[in-house]
Amino acid sequence: MERGNHTSASEFLLLGLSSQPERQELIFGLFLVMYLIGAAGNWLIILAVASDSHLHMPMYFFLSNLSLVDFCFISATVPKMLVNIQAQTQSISYGGCLAQMYFCILLANMDNFLLTAMAYDRYVAICHPLHYSTTMSLQTCALVLGCSWLIASSHSLLHTLLMARLEFCASNMIPYFFCDLVPLLQLSCSNTQLNQLMILLVGGLIVLVPFLGILVSYIHIVSAVLKVPSARGKQKAFSTCGSHLTVVILFYGTITGVYLNPSPSHSADKDSLASVIYMVVTPTLNPFIYCLRNKDMKRALRKLLLRLPRGG
Template identity: 60%
Template sequence: MAKRNQTIISEFLLLGLPMQPEHQNLFYALFLAMYVTTVLGNLLIMFLIRLDPHLHTPMYLFLSNLSFSDLCFSSVTMPKLLQNMKSHALSIPYAGCLAQMYFYLFFGVLESFLLVAMAYDRYVAICFPLHYAAIMSPRLCLSLLVLSWVLTTAHATLHTLLMARLSFCADNVIPHFFCDTSTLLKLSCSDTRVNGLVILFMGGLILVIPFLLIVMSYARIVSSILKVPSARGIHKAFSTCGSHLSMVSLFYGTIIGLYLCPSTNNSTVKETVMAVMYTVVTPMLNPFIYSLRNRDMKRALGRVFWKKKISFSLKQ
């Protein structure tokens, strides 16, 4: 029994992206540019929200946490992928694989909860504008953030501990560019029924329920918007929610397409492409969606820029 529970292999091999060798340098440059854009863009959003007092509101508090989550979510997988593409060092230690899986689950689920909090913020702002300040108090915002972090920590820890109890006896080749939970379960030579049941149950709690809460919030928002008599009010309300709806569509659209609409043909390629969408593309697009379509962010950028410029001129 002790021998069965012992992990025999000490490392895994990440096959990375399904690409031709002659395209390796092109894809390396592309993914490096995307990762640098993700890092700089999300750091810029956090920087602006931190410096501009006009953005010290519940919506931008959640947005700064979302940007931090996106930055970390992409950093969990991208550095290792870039290293593998450049040096062809495909191996990752067993402990490193579990750590990557933990943080992947942590920041992925954290983003799901933050999107729910942002949807609730927009619901209160549009449906109860006169009571917005009283409802979205600093205490409630802090409670929502703490609850999100606590729940994601518990979720990622549970899955990591369940994975750590499994044995991996022979096959250590992962046909992916990171240590995904479902891929690791396929390689295990232990009984994975408990892991499968927990994934099914927890998946409903941390993905389906948040998605339904967001849908319910926007159903109420749309109902409230249609009651606004002026076209200007309708346009303003839709523009306020447009950025958040874009992020929800990108994030949940790829996950639903991957896990709820499986296909038997080219499943490995499909899983890899969809994983790239929500681990690389979505975090990269977040700064563009919230900055290009948000007047407050543009004004904040202008205020910070001119403030720094004036300060520099006075020093000269």
């Protein structure tokens, strides 16, 4: 019997998206461009919100935090993948793999909670506008953000500690480009029933409750907007929710594609491709969705870009 965490695996191999060497340069270039665009887009959102006093309101407070989380999300996986391609290796240390899994769960949870907070913000703004300033006060928003980080970090720590107690004595090859919870459990030769139970109970609860909160918020929003007599009033009310609703559909749609499809219906290749959409494409697209559909963000970004120093 080995000591410590009883694992014989000192490292794992991230198989990535393709085993063909001729495709590695294309994958490297594509992911580098997506990472740079995603990083720039999310930081522009953060700077625009911070620099424009008109955006110092709860909706954009949560949006800037969502952009920070999305930047960290892509930074938790893509740089390691790019380094591995350049070094022509697929390895990641055991500790590095657990750390990557921890941050992926943490940041996915934060995306989930922030989208829920933004839905509630829109619900209060549209359904109870007279109570908006008191209900969505700075103290309330800070409390929601702090509780979200606490719950998200506790949940990811739980899964990381449960994973650390398992043995890995067979294959150490992960058919993804990052260390994810489910493929790691599939590699273990220990009893994973407790891990699976926690995924079902705690993980399911953390995803389901916020999703139901978003659903209930939008049912009330749609009901309130349909009562608005003028078509222009309805359009204005819906326009304030369009960007958020698009991001919600993209986020939960890709989660469903990765984790809730029946296993016989899809292959490891399809899982890996779906994880790219969930882990990289969605955080990269979020800033553009908000910029293209939100007039306030467009104005703030124009002001920010005009302030930037120009060369020449």
